[in-house]
Amino acid sequence: MSDPTAYLLGELGPAETEAFERAMATDTTLRDEVERLRPVVTRLERLPADVWESPEPPRLALVG
Amino acid sequence: MERAVASRDRAERSLAKRLARREPDALRELYELHGRATFGFLVRALGERAAAEDVQQQVFLEAWQRGERYDPERGGLLTWLLQIARSRAIDQLRRRVPEPRDPASTVALADRADESTVDELLEHWRMAGELALLPTEESELLRRRFYFGQSQTEIAAATGLPLGTVKSRMVSGLRRLREALEVEA
Numbered sequence: 001m002s003d004p005t006a007y008l009l010g011e012l013g014p015a016e017t018e019a020f021e022r023a024m025a026t027d028t029t030l031r032d033e034v035e036r037l038r039p040v041v042t043r044l045e046r047l048p049a050d051v052w053e054s055p056e057p058p059r060l061a062l063v064g
Numbered sequence: 065m066e067r068a069v070a071s072r073d074r075a076e077r078s079l080a081k082r083l084a085r086r087e088p089d090a091l092r093e094l095y096e097l098h099g100r101a102t103f104g105f106l107v108r109a110l111g112e113r114a115a116a117e118d119v120q121q122q123v124f125l126e127a128w129q130r131g132e133r134y135d136p137e138r139g140g141l142l143t144w145l146l147q148i149a150r151s152r153a154i155d156q157l158r159r160r161v162p163e164p165r166d167p168a169s170t171v172a173l174a175d176r177a178d179e180s181t182v183d184e185l186l187e188h189w190r191m192a193g194e195l196a197l198l199p200t201e202e203s204e205l206l207r208r209r210f211y212f213g214q215s216q217t218e219i220a221a222a223t224g225l226p227l228g229t230v231k232s233r234m235v236s237g238l239r240r241l242r243e244a245l246e247v248e249a
Contacts, residue, residue, distance in 0.1 A: 003231065004235065005216065005231050005234045005235050005238070006216065006231070008238075009209065009215070009216065009234075011215050011216060011217075036239075036242055037235070037238045037239065037242060039242075040238050040241045040242045040245065041238065043187075043191055043245075044191070044206065044209075044210040044241075045210060047188055047191060047192070047210060047211075048188060049211065050104075050108065051104065051188050051189065051191065051192045052192075052207060052210075052211040054100050054101070054103070054104040054192055055103060055104060055107055055113070056100075057095075057099040057100050057102075057103035057120060058103070058117045058120060058121075060091070060092070060095045060099065060121070060124055061121050062091060062121070062124060062125060062128060
């Protein structure tokens with residue numbers, strides 16, 4: 001079964017990666033899905049750690 | 065997924081209308097949704113919590129006063145708020161430039177290079193804001209993968225979820241983020 005997330009997240013072994021890429025070459029739907037999600041994965045991979053540890057904002061003075 | 069985005073879009077437009085009518089609950093809701101992203105951005109852009117707290121209040125005061133000027137065709141409320149935060153942060157940084165007793169030591173804090181750093185921060189915090197809007201079960205998996213560096217198999221073991229569920233939530237979260245970022249583009 002084709003598994004775009006495992007491929008995108010780099011969790012496939014060499015043989016599985018090769019098989020996945022062969023499947024992508026003939027399956028345009030699968031290829032489109034991977035190409036759509038790839039930039040999101042890249043952006044998430046580049047997020048600095050502090051973005052995941054966002055500080056608690058202060059109370060909003062306007063609404064009390 | 066399209067339906068989820070359309071539904072979020074409707075909710076945003078409704079919130080924007082209430083904000084334009086200056087309903088206090090709308091401001092509170094806006095703050096609940098996006099206050100964490102704008103504050104995170106401000107703390108990083110300004111480098112100190114106290115200044116960020118002041119500017120955070122200014123950002124939401126401005127949103128409250130200018131709510132009727134928000135145009136949903138030009139992007140989501142998160143992007144709008146972050147743009148206000150960006151402008152106020154740059155104002156603050158410019159004001160901070162010290163009197164040039166020794167011109168060589170004066171740092172031009174708001175020159176073009178600093179603005180591009182601010183813009184990079186803005187993009188990071190926009191992603192943080194979008195992550196916060198995902199269903200918790202999806203954002204939690206993305207956190208485990210991209211913050212803790214766990215593989216999907218490790219996530220399944222740590223959470224007790226079947227691996228298939230981890231994968232389907234992961235792909236659903238990624239698709240939702242993609243849709244949200246497209247709407248904002």
